[in-house]
Amino acid sequence: MPASGPVTRSTLRQQIADALRDEVLAGRLQPGQEFTVKQIAEQYGVSATPVREALVDLSAQGLLDSDQHKGFRVHQFTVDDYRGMVEARSLIVDGVFRRLEERATPGDPGGARLTCVHGAALVSVRRRAEAAARAARAGDLDILIGYDLRFWRELGGFVANHYIADFLHRLRVQAWVFAVPYLRGDRRLRDWLWSGHEELVDAVTLGEPAKVLAVLDAYNAHALRWACHLERLQQD
Template sequence: MAPSAIRPMEPQQSLRALVGEALSSEIISGELAPGTLLTVPTLAAQFDVSATPVREAMLDLEGRGFVEPVRNKGFRVTEVSDETLRDLVEVRQLLEPPAMEELARRFPHDELPAFETLAAAIVEGARSGDLRVYLEADVRFHLGLTRLLGNRLLVDTIADLRSRTRLVGLSAMLETKHLSESAAEHHVLLQHLADGDAAAAGELMRRHISHTLGWWSGRPEGEPASVPE
């Protein structure tokens, strides 16, 4: 997707953060493809903000490895090697499924409605093709669940790993049924947590993360398990 397709945004408290979130969503999903050149003046005009928050956001993205500076031109969206992506997925698999297994053993049922709302937003983002809505709700959903365990370091670690994960095949999934299928897994996970089924919650989370190396990176996968009614 060309930078000109990025939507303008309303002024908010932290323009730097909002610009960064918008651009990171486009990069993570593959809408801003590796090799795309981004310039501060063009982005500032597109977002209808001054150059300062855009420049600061680009430096943040550089720190995350999402872009690299191009002398006298701007910033170029970087590529993530398959090896790096596999390493990120491996560490996430070591942390997130066990976390969901533990959460299933002590899930606070009064929190269920809020997470059902987030899961519904993820499904709607997939249905409407709004990847920014999809990704933002997805982050809030997964980090919110992890936060219920009360381990701040775990939340921060998973947040960092997720922030560096690319899903470059995500935009291509809009033309398939797979985005809706992966979105529906969030409702399934909540059902396992509410039922106290630790084994099922852990297995679902393992399968969900594995999409990073499959559908979400533009590679085929086997047929997914059927989604319970």
């Protein structure tokens, strides 16, 4: 089992959960790989209790499967699972922005749209967008994943309540967990990494949900094309 670097989150339980999630996202823990509470506790030099709690948390997030007799293993998502994730986030985000669009009044272009996105918060999410887009264009998967997740988390906080934002974040983590093992071995990696983060921020800045939806439609279509490409490879 690979060892992670130092972690600095608030609780030991959360530290371990975050470190293991990062191992999965980095592809160092592969889908189907098995391990026990004892192995993880020895790896991090901690007691079994916070490890067990962290593994249960990751299981609840859909990243691990638990077996009463064998311990835990990294969940193995399928292409159909991935398509389901894309469809779910598409339906939810589409509904959020269409609701904002419906609330806008004809005489007030800003209206009930995205006027909450401004100032320091917008500067922060734009920086995330720029970093994520650069990493995608460069094919730097390790850098991209972190910035991409933070970008969507911050952006989601502008337009949706925290229940929706948390659910969408969970879907995006699961999607990356599925995608990482395939993307790392793909010579066309850069072709499949979406880099429209800055375009999306521009649309949000304008405060026009219709333009945001157009970017998101392209984003989801891009993801589904990759799923079809992957399925064809698996059938060959």
